[in-house]
Amino acid sequence: MAHDHATHTTNRRKLVLVILIVAVVLIAEVIGGILTGSLALLADAGHMFSDLTGLTIALVALSIAARPATERHTYGYRRVEVLGALANGLILAAVAVSIAVTGVSRLLDPGDVEVLGAPMLVVAVIGLIANAVSMVILRSSAKTSINMRGAYLEVLGDLLGSVGVIVAAVIILLTGFVQVDAIASLVIAAGILPRAWLLLRDVWRVLNESSPPETDVELIRTHIRGAEGVIDVHDVHVWSITTGEHVFTAHVVVEPAVFSEGRAGEMLDTLSECLAEHFDVEHSTFQLEPAKHAGHEHPRHS
Template sequence: MGHSHGHSHGASANRTRLVIAIAIIGAFLVAQVVGGLLSGSLALLADAGHMAGDLVGLVIALIAAVVAARPATDRQTYGFQRFEVFGALVNGVILLVVAATVAVGAIGRLVGDASGEPHEVEGGLMLVVAVLGLAANIAALLVLRGGASASINVRGAYLEVLGDTIGSVLVIAAAGVVLATGWDAADPIASLAIAALIVPRAVLLLRDVMRVLSQAVPAETSVAEIRTHILGTPGVIDVHDVHVWAITTGAHVFSAHVVAEPEELVGERRGCLLTQLGECLEEHFDVAHSTFQLESAEHAAHEHPSHA
């Protein structure tokens, strides 16, 4: 019960973080778009597009977090926590779309410059807006950082804002080059760098999403270690049909068939063994839901070959 209460409190805190980050990013987005249009900076508009993607991603993350907080039903027996993973999936796709859009625009600008159609950039305005954008992104990062390690949904939102923060730094650098040298090509080159930085983070996020959706063993969990712990429990002879997966980040699920001594399978000793096994999984491996089928050696001998 304590684990459930802690998860509920953490989910509520994550929703609050997302609301604050949405307010910060949304308040600055309009100013950045206007600044990009007035300065003629593609990098600034690319950063604004990334920030718009951040805003959409944050809203999706908030919706997913709200849905995930709903209680379990007869149709959704594990609840709606998996919606956090769906939110992270959408955020990963948004990141890739933004990266592709920015890259295409930047290449088009560079080709245009090479063909004798230079595009003048107002470096001073570009610099001012980029600095303000950096401040807004840093504020949003600080808000989201606390929930990024516990929720894949918040992590997706955090990665989007982190990418935009790096983008703002690149825009500032490009603005400095434009002001110092008048080399306007620094603007689309910065845009390409922004796109290049977005892609790896999107891929890593989508990899984590696919790990959850494919019900793979969580990256930080070792089936061999779990097996060793279970076999070390007094009265346990063997363990097989071991399955470990995650509903969402931090919500691990476990099931296994445990072969026990005959005296451990009757009366109060059966309940005590189940309690020991469950507490072991929760304490050492942060498994919120564990299911054990206790059986005798004779019963196990007649089962199909074990999965793990």
Template sequence: MHDHAPVTGIRSAGHRRLLAISLSLTCVIMVVQVVGAILSGSLALLADAAHMFTDASALVIALIASAVAARPADDRRTFGYQRAEVFGALINAIILILLSAWVAFEGVSRLLHPGEVQVAGTLMLIVAAVGLVANGVSMWLLSAAQRTSINVRGAYLEVMGDLIGSAMVIVAAIVIIMTGWVPADAIASLIIAAMIIPRAISLLREVFSVLAESAPKGTAVSEIRQHLLEYPGVTGVHDVHVWQLTRGAPVFTAHVSVRQQVLAEGGASLLLAQMQTCLEQHFDVEHSTFQLEQDATGTGDAGDCGAAHA
């Protein structure tokens, strides 16, 4: 059988609280890094501070999206406002890509003109270490929520980028302190940019997958169809559609052909309940819709879905 965890997403008040705490941490460390970058002359530290600013913006977007997504459904928006999470994540991804381009440009410029800037390695090291600890705390706070919300995942990925960036700044600071080789600062900036871009692309890919109404990653439509065919009286499953409103909110619809005897004996309600329970318990699909169709030509019974999971 499958293990099941509650699917709450960013709509959870607890997740919004975690985002708020992470936002506070990010803002404090961002100010520290900006001051440290100005005093030390470190581009890598300034790039990390700029990424912190992006994180703060992303977390604000995530909090706004969470409030919008929590609004109930109405006659015009029958699924509610859950897609607000997806649009928030799209903005986050675009910001990440623009930031990476800026960091790369500045890093190359410093490599081409290495003698124009001096960097205070010790101060750079201290500020980067503080940032590393703060980013680690933020990642820990968001680690559970990001599994069920695409927008929280966007914020989580940005904090991860910050943590890696802080580590790169620490390495560069140590090199500068030990050898005096200032280009290490610019190289760290380029590494930060190179590590941000794949994560941004990954987030964009997931956003486009949701907007294109593709089947959620890991959802085996053929396996679901086979499970439904194992119910007594079911002779066919067609017009199957699976998509997701946002991360952790899959939707399933299908036409199911059943024997005339099942409908004549009043078994439609029981069959619908069993199939919906099957999808919820074994495939984590809480919202499913079935249209039952009479099929007088169907032959052959099979065991139920529960038996298939035993």
């Protein structure tokens, strides 16, 4: 519990720091986009605005998720992290569509567009450096939390967007081809959509209580059947409360001697240690039952 509290505190500090960095760069890109006439810069600013919103949602979700379990919320509030990631994914998708529509509109009807390449380049480089720093701050936490992963992916998208703006600015400075600005905005939009899809896919897996993708359910069954005194296992369920927090339940058919010799507690310890050691499942629940009871189980149980 102390470790979880320390992790939440660290993640919260990281998010606050990144939010401050993103807010400063967002203001710089909006001002720079208006002064230079760069759609790509404004597109990246719009992307950063969505990220700022998403990061704020992630921070709020992280704070709520740190609350202890209650009688009504027996697993606590960790699932709120997943809902925060859902909001981030939807925002990313909406921003990508908006940027794409604006970019196509400018390509079809460019009008008398003037884009100032030099200041556009300066602002984009500032954004690139800020996003690189933010990624370094969030990288370690993104491996253990779907909420922090969403924040990390958003910053990664900002970094790629800054690269696109830099390339567009250099081309404008060298060739005067201002339409590359609109093209760059479309590339930024195309880069956002896959990240939104991957995040929403992970959210769906958790909310649908699917087995974690890295978990081999049949291999778990094999491990349980291999324990001394186990005859069979059925009614197996494994899902995630949030990223990295897996839950497992199963009915385990055991030999009569397990009950008659008072080894039920030992059996439960053995099975729980197996799940924790081999499959990173810390919360497991087993129902031990004699063979004759298994025949009474509902036929839909697996």
